[in-house]
Every structure is written in C-alpha cells, then in structure tokens.
Amino acid sequence: MALRYAVLGLLSKAEMSGYDLTQRFTQEVSHFWNAHHTQIYRELQKLEDEGLLHHQVVEQSDRPDKKIYSLTDAGLEALLTWLSESPKPPKMKNESLLRVSLFHLIPPERAIAFLEESKRAHQEIISLMNLWKQEHFPDDHPVPQEIGEYLTIEYGTRFVQTWIDWCEFAIGVFSKLR
Amino acid sequence: MALRYAVLGLLSKAEMSGYDLTQRFTQEVSHFWNAHHTQIYRELQKLEDEGLLHHQVVEQSDRPDKKIYSLTDAGLEALLTWLSESPKPPKMKNESLLRVSLFHLIPPERAIAFLEESKRAHQEIISLMNLWKQEHFPDDHPVPQEIGEYLTIEYGTRFVQTWIDWCEFAIGVFSKLR
DNA sequence: GAATCATATGTGAGTTTGCACATATGGACG
DNA sequence: CGTCCATATGTGCAAACTCACATATGATTC
CATH class of the missing domain: 1.10.10.10 (Winged helix-like DNA-binding domain superfamily/Winged helix DNA-binding domain)
Structure with missing residues (x-):
C-alpha cells in the first residue's frame, strides 16, 4: 500500500x-x-x-x-x-543478520570472511553516498524544498556507517574466539 | 525464499x-x-x-x-x-523515511512533531532491548553457541540508537527553519 | 553488417505476504 | 455463569512482489 x-x-x-x-x-x-x-x-x-x-x-x-x-x-x-496519518511500525527483513544469527553453525574463519566482505561492500556504498551528498549539498545546507532529500541521505550514510562499525565489532568478537 | x-x-x-x-x-x-x-x-x-x-x-x-x-x-x-551462499543486497522499505522525504509538503511544526514522536517510540524500544540484553548477557560476554544472538541484539540496539540520534539531528535542522 | 547497449514499456505466471475470519481448549476473574 | 485471556492451529482471499520473457528504437562499438 x-x-x-x-x-x-x-x-x-x-x-x-x-x-x-x-x-x-x-x-x-x-x-x-x-x-x-x-x-x-x-x-x-x-x-x-x-x-x-x-x-x-x-x-x-x-x-x-x-x-x-x-x-x-x-x-x-x-x-x-x-x-x-501515523506510520505503522516497520517490518524488518535483514538477510545478513539472519545469517549472523546462525553463525554458531559455521567455523569462525567463515564468519569473519563474511563480515569482512560485507564491511568492504558497505564501504563502497558509503563512498558513493558521500559523493552524491557532495554533489547535491556542497555546503551541507539544503534549501527548504530539498530538506527531505538532505535528511534521508544523511540517515542513509549514518545507517551504513553503523553497519560498518558493527562489522568491525563483530569481527573483533570472533577474532577473540579463534 | x-x-x-x-x-x-x-x-x-x-x-x-x-x-x-x-x-x-x-x-x-x-x-x-x-x-x-x-x-x-x-x-x-x-x-x-x-x-x-x-x-x-x-x-x-x-x-x-x-x-x-x-x-x-x-x-x-x-x-x-x-x-x-552469498547474500543478496538488502531491499530497503522504510515507510518513515518515505514520509520524511516528503516533508517539504507539510509545515515544519508537523515534521518536528512526527520526529519527536518517532524518537520517543524508539527510546521505548531501546529500553526493552537493553533489558533483554542484561537478562541474556549480564557479563556482556556470550558463550559460543549464543554468539549469533549476542551480535544481532548488539546490532539491533545500535540500529535503533542511530535512528534516535538522527531524529535529534533532523529536529535540529527543522528548528533552524522555523 | 552484427552485436550490444541504453532507452522505453509492458505481460503472464508464480510466490510471498497480509488481513479477516474460523475453531478449539482450559484457566482466571468477576 | 459468562466473559475474557493465553494457547494452539489453521483457511480463504486479496494485495504485493518477483522473475522470465517480450518488444521496439536508435546509437555505439567491433
């Protein structure tokens, strides 16, 4: 809908x-x-x-x-x-986290490789997002008509950065296990 | 699938x-x-x-x-x-961000009210998540069999906190507009 | 000259998901 | 005694979504 x-x-x-x-x-x-x-x-x-x-x-x-x-x-x-209208609570579907939730089934090396690859991929994504940001909001200051785009791309980069940081955290946890 | x-x-x-x-x-x-x-x-x-x-x-x-x-x-x-197998790239569906992308269509007061309410709701969620964390991982240290749960709940709290922080940022942007 | 690419719009068939509704058991509460 | 609640399992139907396939134009590339 x-x-x-x-x-x-x-x-x-x-x-x-x-x-x-x-x-x-x-x-x-x-x-x-x-x-x-x-x-x-x-x-x-x-x-x-x-x-x-x-x-x-x-x-x-x-x-x-x-x-x-x-x-x-x-x-x-x-x-x-x-x-x-008020928004409905979001329905999460994160296939990567679903895999992570089952990491006790695979060896730590495989888990670390998965996380490293995911981190790398998201670093590429965030680079593209930052380029887009610089093109559209070079002064980091939106005109009122573009405030929605400014805020959503800002959230987008924060979201991806959170994933990258968490990947590093998770890699650290697995590294101690090995 | x-x-x-x-x-x-x-x-x-x-x-x-x-x-x-x-x-x-x-x-x-x-x-x-x-x-x-x-x-x-x-x-x-x-x-x-x-x-x-x-x-x-x-x-x-x-x-x-x-x-x-x-x-x-x-x-x-x-x-x-x-x-x-390698995971497919995630497909985002975030109804709240969809609304935010259209905030130029509504008065700043309404946008701020929306963001304040969203922030408040997510603060409740993160409280519940922290309680769950303390129950299941009181020493902040998982046994190997529970590493998946430990990592996913850690991501969950980071994800929600990122949303809360971004809400504050967005409220700040709108406040300057008023 | 042939193959491929970006542009541009769709159909058919199947899968996934959501919502309303249906049914049944036994305990708790007034 | 009636009602509601938690437990427990489903059906029927519609909406949302995916995938394979179809078609057409003109530019570019080999």
Whole structure:
C-alpha cells in the first residue's frame, strides 16, 4: 500500500516517466525504498485508473516514445492525506543478520570472511553516498524544498556507517574466539 | 525464499511449535525478521512436504495439543547450504523515511512533531532491548553457541540508537527553519 | 553488417505476504 | 455463569512482489 505513495511522492517533485521512476528507485531512493520496473508500470496504470495520475505521450526521435506522468489534484490530495496519518511500525527483513544469527553453525574463519566482505561492500556504498551528498549539498545546507532529500541521505550514510562499525565489532568478537 | 531459512534456523537451535515460532518472530527475532503466524503455519507445512522438517503431536491436558517441529537431516543440510551462499543486497522499505522525504509538503511544526514522536517510540524500544540484553548477557560476554544472538541484539540496539540520534539531528535542522 | 547497449514499456505466471475470519481448549476473574 | 485471556492451529482471499520473457528504437562499438 505504500509503493503508491512512493510513486506519488516522486511525481510530486517532478513529472516523469516510468523509466525515470525506475532509475530513481534504483538510485537516490534506494536507501529507503525499492521496486522492480514491472511493478512500477503496473502501479502507474492502477493510479491512473483511480484518477490520481494522468500522462501525456512524448514523442522522441532518437529514443522510443515515452509517457510522462504527473499528479492530478486528487493525487496530491491522496498523498497529503497519507502524509498526515501515523506510520505503522516497520517490518524488518535483514538477510545478513539472519545469517549472523546462525553463525554458531559455521567455523569462525567463515564468519569473519563474511563480515569482512560485507564491511568492504558497505564501504563502497558509503563512498558513493558521500559523493552524491557532495554533489547535491556542497555546503551541507539544503534549501527548504530539498530538506527531505538532505535528511534521508544523511540517515542513509549514518545507517551504513553503523553497519560498518558493527562489522568491525563483530569481527573483533570472533577474532577473540579463534 | 528466506523465511524458510529463518524457520529452519530457529528450529536448528531448539525444536518447537508454530506458536512458539510466532512468539520468537514477534520478540527476539523481530529486529531482523518478521512473519505473521498464518505465514509460519503454511511454511511449516510446506517444509514438511519437502522433507526438511517433521513433527510429533504433543498432547497437553491444560492446553490445546500442539505439533513440535524439528529439523530432518535434509533440513539441516539445506540450512547449511544456504548459509554458505552469498547474500543478496538488502531491499530497503522504510515507510518513515518515505514520509520524511516528503516533508517539504507539510509545515515544519508537523515534521518536528512526527520526529519527536518517532524518537520517543524508539527510546521505548531501546529500553526493552537493553533489558533483554542484561537478562541474556549480564557479563556482556556470550558463550559460543549464543554468539549469533549476542551480535544481532548488539546490532539491533545500535540500529535503533542511530535512528534516535538522527531524529535529534533532523529536529535540529527543522528548528533552524522555523 | 552484427552485436550490444541504453532507452522505453509492458505481460503472464508464480510466490510471498497480509488481513479477516474460523475453531478449539482450559484457566482466571468477576 | 459468562466473559475474557493465553494457547494452539489453521483457511480463504486479496494485495504485493518477483522473475522470465517480450518488444521496439536508435546509437555505439567491433
């Protein structure tokens, strides 16, 4: 039920195509939401059927034509209504932690290797996030219209850094066991 | 596809009923996985059909009878195989951050109220987690068999604390705007 | 000239998940 | 005696999601 509001939310900032939305979901927005492109196209169809969106076809010469979607008044209203509701408690699904919870089943060396690899991967992610931050907020100071992006990317980096720090902690715990 | 391994994982530590599993999912395991009880009962059925589990009915006089599930050899093998595979990158779904990304649409007072409430709720959660920690690891030192639980609860508290700290940061940003 | 890539939009089929509802036992509480 | 609570296990249906596959355009690359 929340994907629709992620879509409406992105479209409230700028009208765009399903392809553009897919890019956003795999890039800027990926640290708090994700969706497969097939799901996005179906959701756009549904939202248009409900009158929350409409689209216009843009013909392109060098690329395939595209459909640019934008919010209707009803769409903006639905988004604002949802924003005023209280959020449900989040439902965690962390496959890495699920594996960690079973680390008593494998030798410490394997556990350490897993953690080292995870740490390395997240260090790469945080580098990319920091680059994005510097590009978009070079003065570390958002304009009011971009405050949401500023705060969510800030949370994103803190979240990843917490994981990296915890990996080091966990590696330390296993190292003492060996 | 990962719920099955969460179930097999819990059963690898101790045999138990679907009801017991449901309790675990809403308590100890809730900081990294969740599942509705209807989903658990269906998964148990499926895993048994595949020969990864079997059960025995335990008759009780003061309560309804129950089915105690335990791993078969094939079940343990499947779990170990999965543990040796590399994890897929996590797919984030954070409804609170989705709302935050749209905070330019609401007045700063409402944004601050949202963040204050979220912070308060997470402070309650972290209190409960710390109590649990003190009960299970009073010396802050796990036995090898419990290292997974020790590390995951440690991550859980760090994760929640990161959210609380970020809430304070975000409240500060909005306060300057007002 | 062929193969590949980025752009662009989808369908069909299956799996996973969530929600409402159903059923049953025995203890506790008023 | 009735109601509620914790225990215990499910079904039916709908929504959300994933994966494989399908199609088309024009630019780039070999």
